[in-house]
Amino acid sequence: MPDTSRMIDPYGRAITYLRVSVTDRCDFRCVYCMAEDMTFLPKAEILTLEELDRLCSAFVRQGVRKLRMTGGEPLVRRNIMWLFRRLSRHLESGALDELTVTTNGSQLAKHAAELADLGVRRINVSLDTLDPHKFQAITRWGKLDKVQEGLAAAKAAGLAVKINTVALKGVNDDEFDRLVAWCGDEGFDLTFIEVMPMGDIGGETRVDQYLPLSMVRGRLQEKWTLDEIDHRTGGPARYSRCRETGGRIGFITPMTHNFCESCNRVRLTCTGTLYMCLGQEDAADLRAPLRESEDDALVEAAIHEAIARKPKGHDFVIDRRRRRPAVGRHMSVTGG
Numbered sequence: 001m002p003d004t005s006r007m008i009d010p011y012g013r014a015i016t017y018l019r020v021s022v023t024d025r026c027d028f029r030c031v032y033c034m035a036e037d038m039t040f041l042p043k044a045e046i047l048t049l050e051e052l053d054r055l056c057s058a059f060v061r062q063g064v065r066k067l068r069m070t071g072g073e074p075l076v077r078r079n080i081m082w083l084f085r086r087l088s089r090h091l092e093s094g095a096l097d098e099l100t101v102t103t104n105g106s107q108l109a110k111h112a113a114e115l116a117d118l119g120v121r122r123i124n125v126s127l128d129t130l131d132p133h134k135f136q137a138i139t140r141w142g143k144l145d146k147v148q149e150g151l152a153a154a155k156a157a158g159l160a161v162k163i164n165t166v167a168l169k170g171v172n173d174d175e176f177d178r179l180v181a182w183c184g185d186e187g188f189d190l191t192f193i194e195v196m197p198m199g200d201i202g203g204e205t206r207v208d209q210y211l212p213l214s215m216v217r218g219r220l221q222e223k224w225t226l227d228e229i230d231h232r233t234g235g236p237a238r239y240s241r242c243r244e245t246g247g248r249i250g251f252i253t254p255m256t257h258n259f260c261e262s263c264n265r266v267r268l269t270c271t272g273t274l275y276m277c278l279g280q281e282d283a284a285d286l287r288a289p290l291r292e293s294e295d296d297a298l299v300e301a302a303i304h305e306a307i308a309r310k311p312k313g314h315d316f317v318i319d320r321r322r323r324r325p326a327v328g329r330h331m332s333v334t335g336g
């Protein structure tokens with residue numbers, strides 16, 4: 001009999017981390033993520049919050065210990081706090097170690113205290129610049145002061161914050177030292193992300209924005225002392241401790257490093273499609289088995305079938321000749 005209480009993929013990796021894109025919509029239009037005139041999915045295609053709860057709970061029963069809500073912007077989905085409230089029962093029961101969220105911070109001032117009450121301990125907030133004009137240029141529709149308010153609320157609520165910064169050549173590469181110092185002052189961790197070739201965004205291409213993090217690291221080391229630390233999350237980030245600020249600095253380098261051997265995660269979209277790898281197109285539809293029966297046996301079988309197909313790894317390339325994304329879907333579909 002296969003062990004159905006845990007999900008082990010063909011390469012022996014235990015799948016313990018589910019990232020859930022709860023909506024493809026967003027109140028920002030970051031230039032590297034979306035075209036300004038993005039078309040979004042029709043509502044009927046999107047799982048209800050009740051269905052998302054059912055699916056996430058099925059994953060928790062199958063051995064997932066960490067759930068991350070992402071998007072699009074998770075906190076713009078109507079009534080999203082209902083889902084957090086429902087899922088927090090798995091924290092209380094001990095079935096889940098961590099419930100968390102990746103957000104652009106625009107709605108955080110409203111929700112930070114409740115998130116903390118529900119047992120959320122750490123959140124990721126994406127912020128590429130501390131300059132209000134640049135912030136607006138990058139996000140097109142965002143306002144830096146709203147995000148700053150959200151960050152203050154998160155701090156006041158006792159949430160640990162990790163800032164995610166996409167490194168963009170010619171855009172925010174003059175601000176990295178300032179971001180390190182600011183995160184040190186605020187007590188935030190900081191992770192730099194390489195821009196990834198996902199989804200057509202129109203206009204300028206990411207080939208022009210791509211900045212290898214080896215260069216970012218090199219530049220930071222002219223000013224800061226970065227000590228390697230053994231902090232691993234099973235994900236693509238490698239962490240250092242900044243001796244001067246005491247803060248952790250992570251580097252997510254999907255383009256220059258292969259981190260697939262230790263991959264513990266799968267990604268669910270808001271339509272119930274499960275992607276077994278961020279960098280591959282293969283996917284499994286979980287919405288049909290979910291809707292076909294009120295009993296969860298079908299969907300659990302579909303989950304196991306999908307895990308049995310998890311690929312060994314990905315092969316991201318920024319295609320310099322064709323200047324086309326390596327993966328057709330946008331980051332907002334799977335939430336990064």
Ligand code: SAM
Pocket residue numbers: 026032033070071072073074102103104124125126164165166193194195196197198331332335336
């Ligand atoms: N809206 C939320 C946010 O911005 O944090 C959650 C979803 S967003 C898609 C998750 C992360 O993906 C963000 O940190 C964002 O900067 C990053 N991201 C989006 N498009 C990217 C790309 N093409 N390459 C690298 N990172 C990207």
Ligand code: SF4
Pocket residue numbers: 026027028029030033034071072073104126332
């Ligand atoms: Fe929205 Fe996040 Fe994409 Fe920016 S990165 S457009 S905030 S989903």
